[in-house]
Amino acid sequence: MCVAAPGKIIELNDNIAKVDYNGNIVNANAGVVNVSVGDYVLVHAGLIIQKVSKSEAQQMQELFRELEEL
Amino acid sequence: MQIDKIKEYLKGYDGEQCTIMEVCGTHTAAISENGIPNMLSDKIKLISGPGCPVCVTVASYIDKLIELSMLPDTTVVTFGDMIRVRGTEKSLRDVTAMGASVKMIYSPFDIIELAKSNIGHNFIFAAVGFETTTPIYALIVDELIKNKIKNVKLLTALKTMPEAIMAVAKDNDKITGFLAPGHVSVITGYNLFCDMAKKLQIPFVVSGFSGQELLSSIYALTKLKGGQSLNMYTSVVTNEGNIKAQETVSKYFKPCDGAWRGMGIIKNSGMILKDEYKDFDAGSESLTSDSMYNSACSCGDVIAGKINPNNCPLYGKVCTPENPQGACMVSTEGSCFHYYMNKRL
Numbered sequence: 184m185c186v187a188a189p190g191k192i193i194e195l196n197d198n199i200a201k202v203d204y205n206g207n208i209v210n211a212n213a214g215v216v217n218v219s220v221g222d223y224v225l226v227h228a229g230l231i232i233q234k235v236s237k238s239e240a241q242q243m244q245e246l247f248r249e250l251e252e253l
Numbered sequence: 254m255q256i257d258k259i260k261e262y263l264k265g266y267d268g269e270q271c272t273i274m275e276v277c278g279t280h281t282a283a284i285s286e287n288g289i290p291n292m293l294s295d296k297i298k299l300i301s302g303p304g305c306p307v308c309v310t311v312a313s314y315i316d317k318l319i320e321l322s323m324l325p326d327t328t329v330v331t332f333g334d335m336i337r338v339r340g341t342e343k344s345l346r347d348v349t350a351m352g353a354s355v356k357m358i359y360s361p362f363d364i365i366e367l368a369k370s371n372i373g374h375n376f377i378f379a380a381v382g383f384e385t386t387t388p389i390y391a392l393i394v395d396e397l398i399k400n401k402i403k404n405v406k407l408l409t410a411l412k413t414m415p416e417a418i419m420a421v422a423k424d425n426d427k428i429t430g431f432l433a434p435g436h437v438s439v440i441t442g443y444n445l446f447c448d449m450a451k452k453l454q455i456p457f458v459v460s461g462f463s464g465q466e467l468l469s470s471i472y473a474l475t476k477l478k479g480g481q482s483l484n485m486y487t488s489v490v491t492n493e494g495n496i497k498a499q500e501t502v503s504k505y506f507k508p509c510d511g512a513w514r515g516m517g518i519i520k521n522s523g524m525i526l527k528d529e530y531k532d533f534d535a536g537s538e539s540l541t542s543d544s545m546y547n548s549a550c551s552c553g554d555v556i557a558g559k560i561n562p563n564n565c566p567l568y569g570k571v572c573t574p575e576n577p578q579g580a581c582m583v584s585t586e587g588s589c590f591h592y593y594m595n596k597r598l
Contacts, residue, residue, distance in 0.1 A: 199362070212362050214392045215498040225439065225489055228332070228382065229360035230389040232498065233439045233489040 189235045192222050202226055256465050259472045266294035266475060272427045273297065273474050274558050276418060277434035278305035278586025279462060285591040287464035289471070290598065297475065300558040301588035303417050303513060304434050306382045307334040308556055308580040308587050311512045311543035314381075314410045315340030321377045321408065321535060322353035329355045329408075330364055331379035334584040337577065339546040361389045365396050368405045377535045380407040384440045387411050387524055388498040391505045394526070394533050406535035409525055412511050414441075415449060416522035422453050425558055430474035432467075433459045435486050442494025443484040451480035461486040505530055512541035514580065515553020545579065547571070552579035555588055562589040569593060 190209070194201035198213045202224060211226045216234060218224060223235045275281050281301045284290065290299055303309050315338055322329040322345060329345065336345045336357060345355045358364065361378065368376055380390045390407060397405055414437050422428055433446040438459045450457040456477035460470035470485050477483065484490055502524070511523030518541055526534045545552065550572070551565035562568050562581065572578040574590055581589035591597065 210360055210362070212389060212392055214395075215388050215495055215501055225436070227385045227436055228389055229362055230386075230392070232385060232388075232436065232495060235489055 189223050189225055192218055192220050192224060195220050200224075200231060202231075256468065259468050260292060263293050263297060263468060263472060263475075266296055268296065268475065269429075271297045271429045271475050272300060273430045273432060273471060274300050274302045274421065274428050275432045276302040276304045276414065277432070277437065278308070278584070278588070279436065280304070280432055280434070280460065280467070281588045282586060282591050283462045283464070284467055285595040285597045287467065288595070289464065289467055292468065293471070297471065299471075300428075300561065301555065302421060302431075302558050303516065303556045304383070304414070304437075305556075305581065305584050305586040305588070306386065306412065307332075307338055307584040308552065309412060309417075309513045309515075310335075310338070310381055310410050310580065311514050311541065312340045312545075313512075313540045313542040314408070315344070317536060317540055318345060318377070318379055318408060319343060319348050319353065322348060322355050323351070324375070326373065327354060327375040327377060329353070329377045329379060330358055330367070331355065332359075332381075333357050334586070335379050335381065337583045338580045341544050342546065361393060362396070364393065364405055365400070365402065368397075368402050369400070372404065374404060376405045378405065378407045380409045380411060383412050383414055383434070383437050384502075385436045387502050387506060388440065388495075391501045394505045394530060395501070397533060406533050407526065407537070408535040409537040410512075410540065411506070411524040412513070413508070413522055413524060415445065416519050417511070417513060417516065418449060419453065420516055420519050420522075421558055422455060428455060428558070430456045430458070430477065432470055432474070433457045433482075435460055435462060435490065438484075438486065438490045438494070440495050440498050442492055443482075443490050444492050445494070447482045450482040454479045456480075457482040459484045459486045459490050461488070509538075512543065513556070514543055515556040547578040550579040552581045552589070555581050562592040563598065565589070 190202035190204040225233045446457040458470040506524040509523045509525040554560045577583040581587035
């Protein structure tokens with residue numbers, strides 16, 4: 184539950200965002216962060232908690248990919 | 254500073270003994286998976302802290318979830334880890350075979366659609382977590398009110414970190430530094446941990462989760478003194494934190510005393526729905542008593558950083574991820590689970 188990973192917003196309807204994690208799409212609530220389509224975000228337990236810069240997001244995505252491969 | 258220089262420094266460190274607590278369960282996971290303990294000198298010891306929300310939840314809370322799951326026309330909705338954690342005797346998974354209704358979800362907001370499409374059926378959300386998770390529960394209550402949904406209640410065991418960290422620090426004078434919980438810091442802000450460092454006169458570093466970030470933060474903790482602190486996760490952690498999240502939580506929740514497995518009741522270390530929103534509470538007050546399913550389980554001491562998981566007599570023998578005796582071996586944020594999976598010493 185307490186794993187916040189970065190993903191990219193590909194769709195936003197009201198406060199519900201579709202967030203792409205390397206092809207896995209999940210819904211996340213955008214009620215406490217102002218976001219737009221294309222933003223990279225940290226999602227924790229279904230809630231967007233922060234925007235992340237693109238380079239940071241890519242670096243972190245790489246980390247999570249590596250962890251998955253271990 | 255180059256990461257190679259940091260690695261060289263940490264492996265060859267020969268200064269004063271450092272005991273650093275990684276407060277957050279996700280830090281414990283990242284430290285274990287990156288093999289970081291093996292990259293450190295014997296004079297730098299890492300210990301896990303109380304930052305796994307499922308692990309710190311007391312038995313009476315699980316027992317109450319089980320009781321609610323057995324009621325007619327009622328379903329307990331929860332994140333996955335909670336299903337396998339035992340209360341006094343049984344877990345939610347155990348009682349599903351006895352007719353209990355338990356549903357696992359990945360996104361808390363799914364409960365809104367569940368409730369709308371099952372009018373007449375009651376849903377109880379097992380609302381556990383720290384500062385990072387409480388905002389989503391506040392948003393759920395907000396949505397329930399806006400949509401006049403009456404068939405959802407929360408059973409809360411929500412915790413806040415500062416008082417728990419203070420309690421751990423007062424109980425363990427060997428701790429020389431804290432890796433502050435990174436994602437909690439996103440919500441609370443860095444300033445909170447600056448203040449704690451000053452109060453405790455122990456350094457705090459807010460760290461990210463990559464191997465490089467963690468090594469850099471450990472390096473910093475060997476250098477910082479007394480009440481100093483540092484934010485090394487500036488890409489997402491601001492001084493003030495997420496104000497909107499803080500305001501949303503304050504609208505619906507108030508501080509309360511929290512019951513922590515292994516640490517007892519810690520004043521002002523929990524959050525509970527305000528009196529005006531009690532209609533959405535499934536009976537969270539007074540769930541403070543605790544017991545271990547296996548009396549030899551040392552989860553309490555592990556959570557408080559008093560022993561390493563592998564010092565528990567059950568660890569790796571009768572307690573494994575396949576057959577966990579305590580919550581710390583169940584949860585994917587539990588320190589016993591990660592010590593075991595990564596053969597951490």
